[in-house]
Amino acid sequence: MELTVADWQTLRLTLKVASLATLYALLLGVTLAWVFARFRFIGRDVLDAVLTLPMVLPPTVLGYYLLVLFGRRGALGPWLEENFGIQLVFTWQGAVVAAAIVAFPLVFKSARAAFEDVEKNMEQAARTLGSREIGVFFRVSLPLAARGIVAGMLLAFARAMGEFGATLMVAGNLPGRTQTLSMAVYEAVQAGDDVRANTLALLISAVCVTILALSGYFLSPKR
């Protein structure tokens, strides 16, 4: 049982895709969570349902939507390629987008609950002490919601690591280019390569245990 150079590359790509996807999901999720926790607006409930959709839709359906949007003949695909030179289909960038969208609701949901749990008095106190809204957010709301946000972020990262269906639809399974660990495992099993499947499965398990252990450490009530 030995890891080849190709396996290490696969691991690196998996971590790169999952990290970037988590980052995007985090930025978008926290911003939208704050907006939802703070403001009442028309269509709020509908938008909430749409944003939660990636959590309940089959990943393949989600991948199909992404193809319809970003494919060669998709609604946004040609425009993205012409203006920004970005191609999402069969590229690792496409894998990032797919994983980010699948992981997004996990950040959004937990960040929103965390912001709603911040006592209004705390934010009001900051205002009476002269804080602008941006100061209230970064000095009070965000730190008080941090624990919930980090918890959501770790779940999002784990979800992005294991992403299979949507990524397969959008980015394909190209060894060395878009193949992530979960796809490599699938491929090894299909090919009857039990040794490789074992190795990769153990590798992915080790990474996940590490993440869980780290999150347990950072999220324990008192350090």
Next chain:
Amino acid sequence: MQLSVDIELTLKTRQRRKAREFSLHARFDSAEDRVVFFGPSGSGKSVTLQAIAGLIQPTRGHIRLGGRTLFDSAAGISLPARARRIGYVFQDYALFPHLTVFENAGYALRQWPRPLGHETRERILHMLDVFGVAALANNLPSELSGGQRQRVALARALLHEPEVILLDEPFSAMDFLLRDKMREELAAIQARFNVPIVLITHDLKDVRAFADTLVVYQYGTIAKVLPCREMCRHEGETQAWASIFEACSGVFNKAT
């Protein structure tokens, strides 16, 4: 301190899926430095205080404080809470749980995101020293007793150099012995810093200790405004306080 309030507002709240409405019409003037709001729960004292601080926007009327107009619906003026220079001591003190006592006290002085300057740090420490909590500077609020929390909340409000400090039932969470002690402390602090205060209470002892002007609330309106200090001067203390307390208990009798 010249404080002139004449506001109307309606709050819509939801309790067990039933929409409830509370309307308040509060109107009073005071030139005294120590004003007390007294009245039953839900009569609008706290809402008035929040309106003065800019945490709630009235639908109509005006709020003027020492020559400044904080709110005037006719002129379209409504200063945001951060620009009002009003200290607010919340009922539960609302200390930031993730910041130390020192960081809490210095909140208003920090030009975020820059760190605190050396002189400012000295100033904060000095203020904590005045309140006898300098030794706790690096503790979190969760590690403090009720009295210590209130001292930190007051220090935090005072360091913002407010024109008035509003206190929402400051002693209600304390046992009787501590209550008497903190009452004396607050009176001493008020005199030392010469800062005007407006205080909400249900306790006649607080009325006796702080009311230069007493505003008596009832059902979302103001039943009486009593110039206690004036009354004491004219009628003598014993006579004046007897009639003031009678007026206070009157609102409870009518309420039931």
